[in-house]
Amino acid sequence: MFISVKEKFTAQQHIAPLAVLRMAFGSIMLVSVIRFLLKGWVYAFYIKPRLHFTFYGFSWVKPLGGAGMYTVFALLIITAIMVTIGLFYHAAITGFFLCFTYVELIDKTTYLNHYYFISVMAFLMIWVPANRYYSADVWRKPGLRVITVPAWCINIFKLQLILVYFFAGISKLNHDWLIAAMPLRIWLPANSQLPIIGGLLTQTWVAYAFSWFGAIFDLFIGFLLCYSSTRKPAYFLVVLFHLFTAWFFKIGMFPYIMIFVTIVFFSEQTHLRIISYLKKLIPAKSEQELDKVYILSSVKSGLIYTLLIIHFTIQLLLPFRYLLYPGKLYWTEEGYRFSWRVMLMEKGGTAFFHVKDPATGRKTEIINSQYLTQFQETQMSTQPDMILQFAHMLAQDYQKRGIRNPIVTAESYVTLNGSGTRLYIDSTVNLATQEETFGHKKWILPFHDKAQ
Amino acid sequence: MRKLIYTATVAVSAFVLIQSCSKSGSGNNPGNGGGNSTGFDRKGMLNNMSNNVIIPAYTAYQTATTNLDAAITAFTTAPDAAKLTAAQAALKTAYLQWQSTSEFEFGPAGDANLSSGVDTYPTNVGQINTNISSNTYNPDLLANLSAKGLPAIDYLLFGIGADNNTILTQYTTDAAAANRKTLLGKLSAELKANAAKILTAWNGTYKSTFLNATGTDVGSSAGQMVNQLVYDYEFLKNDEIGIPAGTQSMGTVFPEKVQAYYSKISLQLLLAHLQGVLDVYTGKDGLGFDDYVASTTAKYTDGTPLNDAILKQFATAKAKLQTLTDPLSDNIKTNPTAVTAAYAELQKLTVMLKTDMPSALGILITFGDTDGD
Numbered sequence: 001m002f003i004s005v006k007e008k009f010t011a012q013q014h015i016a017p018l019a020v021l022r023m024a025f026g027s028i029m030l031v032s033v034i035r036f037l038l039k040g041w042v043y044a045f046y047i048k049p050r051l052h053f054t055f056y057g058f059s060w061v062k063p064l065g066g067a068g069m070y071t072v073f074a075l076l077i078i079t080a081i082m083v084t085i086g087l088f089y090h091a092a093i094t095g096f097f098l099c100f101t102y103v104e105l106i107d108k109t110t111y112l113n114h115y116y117f118i119s120v121m122a123f124l125m126i127w128v129p130a131n132r133y134y135s136a137d138v139w140r141k142p143g144l145r146v147i148t149v150p151a152w153c154i155n156i157f158k159l160q161l162i163l164v165y166f167f168a169g170i171s172k173l174n175h176d177w178l179i180a181a182m183p184l185r186i187w188l189p190a191n192s193q194l195p196i197i198g199g200l201l202t203q204t205w206v207a208y209a210f211s212w213f214g215a216i217f218d219l220f221i222g223f224l225l226c227y228s229s230t231r232k233p234a235y236f237l238v239v240l241f242h243l244f245t246a247w248f249f250k251i252g253m254f255p256y257i258m259i260f261v262t263i264v265f266f267s268e269q270t271h272l273r274i275i276s277y278l279k280k281l282i283p284a285k286s287e288q289e290l291d292k293v294y295i296l297s298s299v300k301s302g303l304i305y306t307l308l309i310i311h312f313t314i315q316l317l318l319p320f321r322y323l324l325y326p327g328k329l330y331w332t333e334e335g336y337r338f339s340w341r342v343m344l345m346e347k348g349g350t351a352f353f354h355v356k357d358p359a360t361g362r363k364t365e366i367i368n369s370q371y372l373t374q375f376q377e378t379q380m381s382t383q384p385d386m387i388l389q390f391a392h393m394l395a396q397d398y399q400k401r402g403i404r405n406p407i408v409t410a411e412s413y414v415t416l417n418g419s420g421t422r423l424y425i426d427s428t429v430n431l432a433t434q435e436e437t438f439g440h441k442k443w444i445l446p447f448h449d450k451a452q
Numbered sequence: 453m454r455k456l457i458y459t460a461t462v463a464v465s466a467f468v469l470i471q472s473c474s475k476s477g478s479g480n481n482p483g484n485g486g487g488n489s490t491g492f493d494r495k496g497m498l499n500n501m502s503n504n505v506i507i508p509a510y511t512a513y514q515t516a517t518t519n520l521d522a523a524i525t526a527f528t529t530a531p532d533a534a535k536l537t538a539a540q541a542a543l544k545t546a547y548l549q550w551q552s553t554s555e556f557e558f559g560p561a562g563d564a565n566l567s568s569g570v571d572t573y574p575t576n577v578g579q580i581n582t583n584i585s586s587n588t589y590n591p592d593l594l595a596n597l598s599a600k601g602l603p604a605i606d607y608l609l610f611g612i613g614a615d616n617n618t619i620l621t622q623y624t625t626d627a628a629a630a631n632r633k634t635l636l637g638k639l640s641a642e643l644k645a646n647a648a649k650i651l652t653a654w655n656g657t658y659k660s661t662f663l664n665a666t667g668t669d670v671g672s673s674a675g676q677m678v679n680q681l682v683y684d685y686e687f688l689k690n691d692e693i694g695i696p697a698g699t700q701s702m703g704t705v706f707p708e709k710v711q712a713y714y715s716k717i718s719l720q721l722l723l724a725h726l727q728g729v730l731d732v733y734t735g736k737d738g739l740g741f742d743d744y745v746a747s748t749t750a751k752y753t754d755g756t757p758l759n760d761a762i763l764k765q766f767a768t769a770k771a772k773l774q775t776l777t778d779p780l781s782d783n784i785k786t787n788p789t790a791v792t793a794a795y796a797e798l799q800k801l802t803v804m805l806k807t808d809m810p811s812a813l814g815i816l817i818t819f820g821d822t823d824g825d
Contacts, residue, residue, distance in 0.1 A: 112824070183814075186748075186811070186812065186813075186814045187814045189491060189492070189748075189814065190813060190814030191667070192491045192494065193666035193667045198491075202491030202492075250669060250816075250823060250824055252824075253823075343824070346814065347811075348807045348810060349807055350802060350803045350806045350807045357702060360702075362702040363703065364699070364700055364702040413807060418750060418751075419751075420751050420753030420755075420758065420761075420808060421752075421753060422753045
């Protein structure tokens with residue numbers, strides 16, 4: 001057992017899967033970033049909003065203004081191209097990781113698991129020699145070329161993908177998803193206009209079938225991709241599953257990213273075939289397949305091993321941190337992010353904020369749209385940490401307007417997976433004096449399902 | 453190839469297996485099930501909406517603005533008391549009709565920014581007087597956005613004198629009478645032209661565009677209808693009662709910020725608007741969002757079917773508004789308790805329309821276009 005684990009870590013393996021992963025990841029990132037620009041989202045998400053919801057501990061991350069933000073996105077495009085062709089790879093992937101993560105840290109309104117996934121993948125790719133084969137770097141400096149790398153260079157990506165799917169599967173093992181078929185029971189009928197299958201989507205049993213299939217798929221697909229005997233059908237299911245979700249739901253590039261990066265599970269023969277096909281399009285300098293091995297100095301490898309152990313320990317623990325909080329996870333969302341909980345809730349809310357002048361006792365209702373974009377308002381109204389942040393923004397604004405210690409309260413009504421809207425936040429609590437911490441927010445009212 | 457067949461077999465059998473499991477376990481009962489067994493006829497709803505709600509609204513609004521323009525032309529050609537009264541009546545009719553037309557600010561109306569040209573208030577009296585004294589009016593000038601449309605005409609027909617005799621002199625003996633008549637004529641002609649443009653678009657190609665966007669995403673017709681209905685309803689709640697009553701200004705009231713301040717029909721307009729929103733919700737006699745919501749198992753917090761709760765809340769809000777009287781600008785000062793009570797009921801309806809309904813239907817409330825995951 002121990003030997004086989006060590007084998008998976010240090011045994012030399014052909015570099016081809018890593019080169020293909022580099023090109024797959026780089027090119028799909030290029031498409032994603034260009035799509036993001038063309039949709040006008042740089043402006044809508046990072047330039048237009050007056051206020052931003054930063055992550056806890058990252059309030060120092062600020063947007064750079066119009067020219068600055070477009071420069072960052074230009075850098076993302078350039079580095080994505082450089083990663084794809086493998087030019088100055090380490091600088092490129094490091095730059096890509098930093099720029100992408102910076103953008104994601106500006107505002108949690110735009111948080112998506114798949115953006116987090118991109119940051120994680122880019123981070124892992126910094127530490128591997130993905131440019132040592134069929135790349136511009138090798139063309140530039142033929143001496144860089146290697147044929148084999150330690151297995152961990154490839155297996156860390158497989159492990160990361162297994163974790164993503166597996167945790168996504170675990171998160172579906174709950175009453176709402178399996179027994180109530182929520183939220184698919186709401187989401188699928190909303191697609192009844194689709195050709196051929198539209199009629200089926202309104203059937204309750206279909207919502208159950210999709211829920212159960214989704215859970216089973218997520219739980220096992222990572223493992224099925226590992227074994228050569230199940231790999232091809234498993235990949236076929238990956239493509240099928242992600243294309244279906246792309247068809248039904250508005251989830252952007254995520255399905256295509258997963259279809260691209262799961263190629264890494266295939267054998268070196270498959271990857272060599274992919275590369276030889278690519279070589280017909282873009283020939284590389286013909287060289288003999290000399291058995292050149294990638295060797296790291298013991299200091300460097302020690303550093304990387306430590307980093308990887310820390311990374312995967314965090315990856316394993318983070319999705320379970322919700323257990324430290326009381327209450328229903330979907331309702332409080334304490335420990336919800338960064339846990340591969342994907343498409344699990346139909347949640348919506350309307351939040352009214354009130355600011356009271358303690359000196360006069362006079363009260364005013366806030367028109368949220370005077371502070372936030374529609375997107376920010378929608379996201380804020382169902383997430384307690386954002387509600388608290390907005391309350392602090394309001395307190396600050398009214399303080400500036402000359403009201404000392406303004407009292408800010410939130411009257412927020414939220415619906416979760418088809419429940420009727422109910423009061424979400426204790427509307428008597430002065431949020432201006434509540435601090436953000438990692439602790440439980442006592443002012444979140446408990447979720448009681450009276451209707452059931 | 454063999455593997456492909458193998459995969460397909462596995463997938464299909466898994467599907468069948470899960471299907472049989474769920475049928476025994478879920479107690480799926482057609483007519484009661486979450487997703488109804490036949491599915492709601494969204495296309496039928498869009499058909500009814502366009503034929504019986506939207507196009508009739510634009511037709512009536514186009515007629516009303518045509519009549520208003522005719523009455524104003526008659527008045528400015530030979531101003532007298534009777535023609536002033538006729539023009540005033542025509543304005544009220546057009547304003548009331550607008551309240552059940554403003555709900556559809558997507559498609560042709562959205563492209564033309566119809567609402568902001570028709571009903572931006574409080575109207576800018578200074579800008580109107582500048583336009584009169586300079587005898588120029590540029591409809592494309594941004595500053596004129598708050599010096600045009602129904603509110604500007606409301607001022608010019610009701611607000612420039614203590615009574616109709618005084619108002620009449622502004623169009624006869626006043627030094628600026630000629631310029632004033634010119635501006636009034638231009639404003640009503642602009643309203644009429646814009647109304648006609650939207651109606652033409654709906655009677656032309658847009659109707660089929662509307663009918664064919666049968667999805668529920670942001671660009672779909674149901675999605676656009678819900679989003680604009682919510683937007684328009686929030687305008688009703690905030691701009692037609694909340695802001696004048698001081699809910700958003702630490703209790704300082706702004707009576708002059710009511711809709712139709714000069715003709716003093718604010719409450720009448722408010723009630724007409726609420727009815728307009730209700731008509732969109734119910735689709736009048738045909739398929740509407742009420743039927744759509746009722747086709748799901750969605751419940752309100754108290755356990756009653758969501759559609760019943762929404763209809764009930766419409767009635768409650770209406771009843772509370774009916775305890776107020778016109779002119780609303782006086783009522784918000786003299787009867788603040790009743791105003792606050794009515795506002796509170798409108799607030800509850802906001803949550804239902806903005807959150808409960810879209811969530812039950814799987815319609816995204818957002819005016820932008822974003823990814824989820």
